[in-house]
Amino acid sequence: MQRDEQVVPIRSLVDFVDQEVTLRGWLQAKTGKGKLVFLQVRDGSGLCQAVVLRGKVSEAAFEAAKAATQESSLLVRGVVKADPRAPGLPGGYELDVHAVTLLNEADPYPIQPKEHGVEFLMQNRHLWLRSSRQWAALRVRARVVRAIRDWLDTQGFLNVDTPILTPAAAEGTTTLFTIDYHGEPAYLAQTGQLYNEANIFAFGKVYCFGPTFRAEKSKTRRHLQEFWMVEPEIAFCDLDGLMEIEEQLVSYIVQRCLEECTHELAVLERDTTALQRVSPPFPRLHYDDAVAKINAAVERHETVPGYPDLLPPIRWGDDFGSPHETFLAAQFDKPVFVHHYPTQVKAFYMEPEAGRPEVCRSVDLLAPEGYGEITGGSERMSDASQLVAALERHHLPLETYGWYVDLRRYGSVVHSGFGMGVERTVAWICGLEHVRETTAFPRLLNVLRP
RNA sequence: UCCUCGGUAGCUCAAUUGGCAGAGCAUUCGGCUGUUAACCGAGCGGUUGUUGGUUCGAGUCCAACCCGAGGAGCCA
Structure with a gap:
């Protein structure tokens, strides 16, 4: 890769269709099929699919792309193509890759593109x-x-x-x-x-x-x-x-x-x-009227979405509880x-x-x-x-x-x-x-x- | 502080009445030219939150504790 190559943010790829550019970022996800590897590259501004086809890049670059782990940092150089099949952010544009440079090969990444529990995500x-x-x-x-x-x-x-x-x-x-x-x-x-x-x-x-x-x-x-x-x-x-x-x-x-x-x-x-x-x-709802609205709903034995119990009654002079606020907002x-x-x-x-x-x-x-x-x-x-x-x-x-x-x-x-x-x-x-x-x-x- | 639910492989989960600890994903190896959390085949992966108890036998039952989630109260 040359020092003077043009690194562009993914967000602005629309301005570089059919031009050769370099993307610099991280491998968010990867999929492929034999002689074809799809790299989802994230650069902070967006997400772009980089398409690596065997024969269009050096054999070493192809093997590197194929073996790259999730979240590895990399440079990909290629021509921007408009393609409605291309996923990403903004999407609709992908990179027809000519060269791949792996900067840092990531260790196995704990967060996968699937459901995770809150505790695990918060720890990470x-x-x-x-x-x-x-x-x-x-x-x-x-x-x-x-x-x-x-x-x-x-x-x-x-x-x-x-x-x-x-x-x-x-x-x-x-x-x-x-x-x-x-x-x-x-x-x-x-x-x-x-x-x-x-x-x-x-x-x-x-x-x-x-x-x-x-x-x-x-x-x-x-x-x-x-x-x-x-x-x-x-x-x-x-x-x-x-x-x-x-x-x-x-x-x-x-x-x-x-x-x-x-x-x-x-x-x-x-x-x-x-x-x-x-x-x-x-x-605008006066507190007096809010209390009346709540107690009328209580009379009708209403429930509030997200709360298992019946809407509790309120006495004039008390502050609203969360179910009361949710009920009022829903009106x-x-x-x-x-x-x-x-x-x-x-x-x-x-x-x-x-x-x-x-x-x-x-x-x-x-x-x-x-x-x-x-x-x-x-x-x-x-x-x-x-x-x-x-x-x-x-x-x-x-x-x-x-x-x-x-x-x-x-x-x-x-x-x-x-x-x-x-x-x-x-x-x-x-x-x-x-x-x-x-x-x-x-x-x-x-x-x-x- | 209180109420409810939960804790099994790195992750997400299963395990019948108490009877050999399982699967998918990730990772490793092989295959595949349009994948979208790909797919097919093989391999690796375990102190079942902790401690104690009941039992011939506990992931499963009992007790205490630890950790997490949601909610109440309080608030933005």
């Missing part, structure tokens, strides 16, 4: 990443992340990131990871929201975007110990304004994926008809906002509804198809004395939250914000069974390695 996550579905899901994730930043950046939001090492629980409810901060206990952040609230007074509209940590013993398809969350916070924004921002952002993300991740969604065999409906406005063909949750089940900083303090100006966005809550947000309490009373009610130390109360003492304004979980959003868009496939190295309960 570093290799599982090479599989087509993982490739597709992580590319969608990257597109989702870029869409989030694109939309927020062009809508006047400033990215101001917040600390990961924090001195206290922000919400006081969930279990945090504790670390030793030079002899003082500190915690891995579960949210950047309180800091975001400080930042809006300087920048108006901000968002933080980074990893978030929850030490809960949650072991479900929707939970990770470490996940990424984007948290926009907006000054001079009430609950209605917040919902408008959320539905625009979510719709933008989905539409970008539909337009630019067609190959990836095809690999994932995602039925995109439901996604195509995702555009503003999203339905609509788009993501649905549920707003005005009971004050007692939500965080201390949420603004109570005027004249009805038992509910607060909060909103969760429930994704369709059982993917659960993908955003949670609220209008924030903007009155200093009311906030102090709320802190006392929740037994939270004033000395820790003094700076947070200050924000209400120096030019307080109506403001709102929300957090969106990247992994749940990606899982929903990709139609994945479990959020673990939406991040390269998921941190799950009892899964810390690789």
Whole structure:
């Protein structure tokens, strides 16, 4: 092989039909028939079938191709041919091979092109990443992340990131990871929201975007110990304004994926008809009405897909369980906002509804198809004395939250914000069974390695 | 923390009432000019999660423990 040969990415093979090129990558799979060997070559940008015919390459190259093990790294040189029989990504093009150079012969590869168990795949996550579905899901994730930043950046939001090492629980409810901060206990952040609230007074509209940590013993398809969350916070924004921002952002993300991740969604065999409906406005459901809907379904002895038991009844004032959320989401063909949750089940900083303090100006966005809550947000309490009373009610130390109360003492304004979980959003868009496939190295309960 | 299910070859699984530990794939060898998880023939591959118990005999029954999966609670 010559140093000056043209190495091209598989994704752009369409531009090189009938030209001689070199592909550089890994042998994803191999099949053949006597004097014919089909090499499925993966280069990170796509997958291409390279056809090696005895007599068209040197005898040594033919034998090397025939003997090459799965995941060996190699160079293949040949002429790009359009052929509808050719599998791959994007597919329809194959390489009529003139030369094969084996770079590294792989040891027997543990992951085969067949069904494997979850435990085995997770133990081999570093290799599982090479599989087509993982490739597709992580590319969608990257597109989702870029869409989030694109939309927020062009809508006047400033990215101001917040600390990961924090001195206290922000919400006081969930279990945090504790670390030793030079002899003082500190915690891995579960949210950047309180800091975001400080930042809006300087920048108006901000968002933080980074990893978030929850030490809960949650072991479900929707939970990770470490996940990424984007948290926009907006000054001079009430609950209605917040919902408008959320539905625009979510719709933008989905539409970008539909337009630019067609190959990836095809690999994932995602039925995109439901996604195509995702555009503003999203339905809005008051908590009171949600409770009524649930209990009416309970009367009818309904069950929820994915849950073996009958839909359990709910008392006004309780938070929804997973079956309730799945049931509510199933009533609509788009993501649905549920707003005005009971004050007692939500965080201390949420603004109570005027004249009805038992509910607060909060909103969760429930994704369709059982993917659960993908955003949670609220209008924030903007009155200093009311906030102090709320802190006392929740037994939270004033000395820790003094700076947070200050924000209400120096030019307080109506403001709102929300957090969106990247992994749940990606899982929903990709139609994945479990959020673990939406991040390269998921941190799950009892899964810390690789 | 609780509930349910599971652990047999590198992987995916089978093994009847408690009676010789099996198959496909991977790997090795041979054959095949259009394969898509190819196909045909041969070979290799085992401390049945661990410990103890019942039994003439345990993959199978009992107990404890370990590990995994899904779910509840909690959450994004």
